[in-house]
Amino acid sequence: xxxxxxLEKPLRATPARTRTRRGFLGHSPALDGLRGVALILVLVxxxxxxxxxxxxxxxxxxxxxxxxxxxxxxxLLDERYLHGRVAVGRFYARRGLRLLPALIVMxxxxxxxxxxxxxxxxxxxxxxxxKRGGPIDVLxxxxxxxxxxxxxxxWVHAVVGHGWAPLGHxxxxxxxxxxxxxxxxxxxLFLRLPAGKxxxxxxxxxxxSAALPFFLYDGGAGKDRIYFGTDTRAVxxxxxxxxxxxxxxxxxxxxxARLPGVRAWSGLAFVAAVAVYLANxxxxxxxxxxxxxxxxxxxxxxxxxxxxxxxxxxxxxRPLVWVGKRSYALYLWHYxxxxxxxxxxxxxxxxxxxxxxLACTVLSxxxxxxxxxxxxxxxxxxxxxxxxAAAPEPYPFEQSRAAA
Numbered sequence: 001x002x003x004x005x006x007l008e009k010p011l012r013a014t015p016a017r018t019r020t021r022r023g024f025l026g027h028s029p030a031l032d033g034l035r036g037v038a039l040i041l042v043l044v045x046x047x048x049x050x051x052x053x054x055x056x057x058x059x060x061x062x063x064x065x066x067x068x069x070x071x072x073x074x075x076l077l078d079e080r081y082l083h084g085r086v087a088v089g090r091f092y093a094r095r096g097l098r099l100l101p102a103l104i105v106m107x108x109x110x111x112x113x114x115x116x117x118x119x120x121x122x123x124x125x126x127x128x129x130x131k132r133g134g135p136i137d138v139l140x141x142x143x144x145x146x147x148x149x150x151x152x153x154x155w156v157h158a159v160v161g162h163g164w165a166p167l168g169h170x171x172x173x174x175x176x177x178x179x180x181x182x183x184x185x186x187x188x189l190f191l192r193l194p195a196g197k198x199x200x201x202x203x204x205x206x207x208x209s210a211a212l213p214f215f216l217y218d219g220g221a222g223k224d225r226i227y228f229g230t231d232t233r234a235v236x237x238x239x240x241x242x243x244x245x246x247x248x249x250x251x252x253x254x255x256x257a258r259l260p261g262v263r264a265w266s267g268l269a270f271v272a273a274v275a276v277y278l279a280n281x282x283x284x285x286x287x288x289x290x291x292x293x294x295x296x297x298x299x300x301x302x303x304x305x306x307x308x309x310x311x312x313x314x315x316x317x318r319p320l321v322w323v324g325k326r327s328y329a330l331y332l333w334h335y336x337x338x339x340x341x342x343x344x345x346x347x348x349x350x351x352x353x354x355x356x357x358l359a360c361t362v363l364s365x366x367x368x369x370x371x372x373x374x375x376x377x378x379x380x381x382x383x384x385x386x387x388x389a390a391a392p393e394p395y396p397f398e399q400s401r402a403a404a
Contacts, residue, residue, distance in 0.1 A: 069240025
């Protein structure tokens with residue numbers, strides 16, 4: 001008889017005595033290392049050109065896409081888990097503060113150099129076996145800057161043609177930004193489905209993206225359309241998002257990751273994808289992004305769950321993690337320095353370009369990106385603790401922590 005009041009009292013007190021939760025996605029040095037590997041692939045490719053030692057270096061962009069799809073989706077799922085909702089406006093504010101300041105500073109500096117040196121030969125060179133240099137027509141070049149700021153420059157390359165692009169590397173940022181614009185609302189729509197069925201529409205979209213190149217290739221005439229199109233390159237972003245949905249649900253249910261067999265097969269897929277890239281065959285436009293996306297989408301959750309594994313330790317040397325954490329600035333600036341030093345012999349231009357890239361990266365990280373990231377903390381969703389019943393699903397958090 002006296003047991004009933006004793007049981008009711010803590011139930012009434014539960015909302016006041018909230019149980020603090022933590023998201024499942026913390027900082028992962030191994031993912032920084034993987035991002036660093038991807039950046040180095042792209043950097044070597046741009047500095048040494050198409051005929052250089054790493055003709056498949058552009059595969060690093062596909063690694064970036066998978067990482068972005070996984071991390072953005074996992075962060076959104078964590079926010080919903082912690083707070084019962086996703087504040088889309090705050091998400092866009094955080095993304096804008098992460099990406100725009102460094103990009104704007106780089107474009108302002110490049111535009112100033114363009115106005116001052118447009119008659120010089122070095123500023124008109126392009127890497128990767130492109131134009132050797134020459135005067136630049138200022139108005140079209142400034143128009144290119146304006147197109148970059150709309151985050152639609154990839155479609156200009158895809159539909160009109162690549163040609164000479166003084167800021168050609170920024171097409172991949174446009175693809176990611178377009179994904180960021182549509183994905184939060186799309187994910188929230190999918191989250192209305194039963195938990196076990198949410199991944200299937202994402203995989204269906206990824207399959208459509210992977211199939212499109214076969215219809216657009218047209219004997220090679222559609223290569224630019226395939227390479228720069230958001231719809232054809234979304235396969236990596238979507239596979240990363242699908243991996244995040246599966247990973248987050250298993251962590252929330254307290255289940256360990258399924259890894260041994262998948263890890264072996266993903267390694268084989270990774271090798272096959274890189275081999276396709278290095279072979280420099282037309283098939284690289286048809287299957288390599290999807291193949292590489294499948295491999296990386298299995299490796300990423302493994303690294304999150306097993307940071308001290310052999311693979312995790314291989315990706316966490318300090319220099320590699322340093323590169324990965326600053327990969328955004330490195331990506332923004334490396335192409336400019338590869339352009340400016342392209343007319344020089346490689347044994348002069350490469351060390352000069354690398355030194356200039358590193359110097360600009362350090363300055364960008366210290367004086368632009370870190371202050372912007374500190375300011376972006378204002379747009380976190382307030383309140384990190386929620387009652388257990390307030391979450392959209394009753395996740396057994398303590399079990400998942402024990403199984404991690």
